[in-house]
Amino acid sequence: MNFFNLLKSLDELLYEVMAWLIFYPVTLWRALTRPLKMMDYSDAEQGDAEAKQYTDTLSPPLFLLLTIVISHALELSTVGESAIVLDRTGLGGLVNDDSTYILMRVAFFSPFPLVMAARLVLARGRKLDRAPLKAPFYSQCYVAAPFALMVSGAGILLQLKPLAAGLAGLALIAFALIWFGTLQILWFAQHLRVSRWRAALHASRAMVEALAAFVVFSLIFA
Numbered sequence: 387m388n389f390f391n392l393l394k395s396l397d398e399l400l401y402e403v404m405a406w407l408i409f410y411p412v413t414l415w416r417a418l419t420r421p422l423k424m425m426d427y428s429d430a431e432q433g434d435a436e437a438k439q440y441t442d443t444l445s446p447p448l449f450l451l452l453t454i455v456i457s458h459a460l461e462l463s464t465v466g467e468s469a470i471v472l473d474r475t476g477l478g479g480l481v482n483d484d485s486t487y488i489l490m491r492v493a494f495f496s497p498f499p500l501v502m503a504a505r506l507v508l509a510r511g512r513k514l515d516r517a518p519l520k521a522p523f524y525s526q527c528y529v530a531a532p533f534a535l536m537v538s539g540a541g542i543l544l545q546l547k548p549l550a551a552g553l554a555g556l557a558l559i560a561f562a563l564i565w566f567g568t569l570q571i572l573w574f575a576q577h578l579r580v581s582r583w584r585a586a587l588h589a590s591r592a593m594v595e596a597l598a599a600f601v602v603f604s605l606i607f608a
Contacts (some may be wrong), residue, residue, distance in 0.1 A: 406444065413443040414535075417528050422424055423568050423578070425525035432521045445529030450499070453531040454491045455597035457538035458484065462547050465545045490603075495534040497599040499526030502570060505592040509578055522577075567593055 417424050428446055431439045439445070439596060444452065463483075503522035512518050534556055543555030567589060575585035 397489075397557065399425075406452065409442070409444050410449070413449050413528075414453070414532065415469075416443065417449070417532050421529045421532070422572060424528040428525035428528055429521055432524065436514060439455065446499075446531075448523040450495065450527045450531040450534065453535050454495060455488055457535055458488055458491065461538065461542050464542050491538075492599055493604050495530060495537075498533065498566075498596045499523050499530040501596040501599070502526045502589075502592045505588055505595075506577055509574070509588055529566065533562055536565070543590040 404527060413424075424443075428440075430596045441504075443500070455550070503526050504517050506522045507514050507518045510518075540555040540558040540562065543558065545557075546579075569584055570589035570593065571585045572586075573578070574588045575582050578585065578588070
């Protein structure tokens, strides 16, 4: 790569990063206010050519990743460095800086969209491989990101001293679970064309599996 090509690549990278300042808030607002429509939007975008996908929003996995990074930045600015990063014992010793801590949080929250997408593919009676899994996984990332932001915000509140902050943190966790769970019921009902009761069974099973993975990861690195 010659010098001019390098400059062009840096120019494109800088533009893309600066564009996040516009498209991240837009994507977050839409995911919070119209989550099911955003999931349908993601499904529709999968049918476009790669260069034309997600032109007016962030791509779902990038949106989830940036949300986790922002959540970590909020934690650093309010309660300081995480005890997991400061601790050097056990497997938690592998998480020794902010970069590895962010990767760990990605591992915590990624099972939610992945398990939901896998449950949908299996419920449709299709083979579980990359092709049918991609579209539902991408659409699930659009709601997993606000869910991760709520849970992370609740975690910050629970670390603060006033009792009211702790109670607010518990309330936020409860709201996040109800919000996310309700969306999953509606999503399964829409895509499987089943009643909401049957959709609730699929959503509940997937939710339990995802929460189990979240708890296991938490205990491993606690």
